[in-house]
Amino acid sequence: MKKNLFSTVLLTAVLAGLSATEAPAQTATGQSEEKTRKTPALTSKVYEKLSSAQKAVDEESFASALSALNALAGQTGKRALNSYELANVFNLKAFVLFSQDKLSESVKIYRKVIAQPDIPLALEQNTRFTISQILMMQEQWQPALQELNKWFKLATTVGSNAFVMRAQVHYQLQNHDRALRDINKAISLYENKGKVAKEQWLSLARFLYHKKGNLKAAVTTLNKLLIHYPKKMYWLQLAYLHSELGQEKKQLSALESAYIQGLLDKEKELTNLAYLYLNASTPHKAAVLLEKAINNKHLKPSTRNLELLANAWRQAQELDKAVDVMEKVAPVSDKGELWIQLGNIYFDSEHYDKAIQAFKSGLAKEGVRRTDLAQMSLGMAQFNQKEYQAARRSFLLAKKDKRSTSTAKKWLTHLKKTEQREAALQ
Known part of the structure; x- marks a missing residue:
């Protein structure tokens, strides 16, 4: 050989x-x-x-x-x-x-x-x-x-392959500037003849640009690769480079293009795209993606993924779908936080009685990120159910945390005035 x-x-x-x-x-x-x-x-x-x-x-x-x-x-x-x-x-x-x-x-x-x-x-x-x-x-x-x-000094003509060969040697010797110069010369000679530069040449140029920190040139080279050699890894690399450049919209566009082509099938890839959809204020797309991925078994129905799905449906104002997901995951979890999230969804859909039970279940468990906020939410649900004494206890507990002191005081004042107004009416 x-x-x-x-x-x-x-x-x-x-x-x-x-x-x-x-x-x-x-x-x-x-x-x-x-x-x-x-x-x-x-x-x-x-x-x-x-x-x-x-x-x-x-x-x-x-x-x-x-x-x-x-x-x-x-x-x-x-x-x-x-x-x-x-x-x-x-x-x-x-x-x-x-x-x-x-x-x-x-x-x-x-x-x-x-x-x-x-x-x-x-x-x-x-x-x-x-x-x-x-x-x-x-x-x-x-x-x-x-x-x-x-x-090179003896050669009558020097073609692209010779420049590629020397670029590879320079690369192995960590001479990245010289390697980049030679590989670009090879690409230029090839393209000047109306030919498409070979994939491995463009890939080496892309790597060297990234190594030198010239991310914009790396993006340009990746776009060439995607035109002539469309592959999943190049879409992922393009998304990563846009992320490094702080271009979140372009990052989303690159990942979405790969997804539309059916190229994304790994959990991290799919959840990354879902988070980008959420950050771009398109929660419905995130929810549809996650639900489809779980149904296709590309995404495990883990607590974390189901929580993300429920939050996506909630942000998309699809509260019934959010409730369906959280009702499945919260009862089988030891995390109190999931019950709190379920309570918030019930609250948003004005099911205050169910919200109260969910908040209480969550506060009875460990793993609640902000117990003060959970107590505030519980108090508001109790207030809407006219359980004023219970609401007062919840607001007083929330008040103990400095982060919620001001809000709790306002609600306690509002609760007192409401009680006085209703007493006067009676």
Whole structure:
């Protein structure tokens, strides 16, 4: 499988032979290399032996191929190979070692290829690129970067893939600025040809923008990803970025878009959207979402979730539905707070007798967040039921908490005047 990393041009160049002189190379900036290279000829005898070794490689007879190549490289005297012939021998030998997963040995032999004088520029380019790939496979990032930078200086043209490759190396070396510059160059080259940048390129750019704190650029990149590669994770990332930017409406829009597409199925995702609906003063949407999620078993009918559902129905003024939910959850809970919430719903729907019982049940249990407010609510329900003495006791208990002292005093005054007025009428 590793063989697929390499261009077949490298091996075909070995056997086909290159011209004695090559056109001046251009750097990545388009500047021509000043010197042309005169390359020694590849003799027919060496070519035939290389062809034979190549055939052995194709048949995966690696031992046979290596034996032939070592014999070629070891020829001395009049039969000694010239620099170009040696480069071809080392090139094929390095490939054989690579094919046997002997990566470090392969790199050593590839370096012998570029150590030969007067080899064709294309062969040096391909070899350096190959070395950098193998070093990346071995996670030797700094040496890989050095080889890549040398390749960039020699390359006649530099395509998007090379910039992506170097961006990945920079990323591994924590050079985020340089990685971002290279990945953006790759994306730009691709898009200038009318092509859609690859998903992993855009994803890396998005990550690097976020790492640098450039959230707006990260959002722009995510929007590209969603246009060309719509996926749940990108909607969630977009919502998260809008949250970081304090753009709650856009955060809601992103999550809602994912929900409409049926992409949200985890409890946290669904409850987050429900809370955003509540914060946006659209409680009916929150209630419908929660109820549907519970019915579809995407959301557990836990006390917490049912409490949230009841509150959503209550805020939506769907009091009967809120009561139905809370009547199920409050009796099976040890939390007094749920009884208080049920009492408040009864109070809102003017069922004061039921509200009184719910408030009393809640106050008899632990877990009531604000007992002073619960006593105030109980007192008001008792007042509406004309249970004035009981209401007075509730207001006096609420008065003991400084947070409710002022309100309790007002209600006690109002209660006294009401009693006096009714007594006078009688």
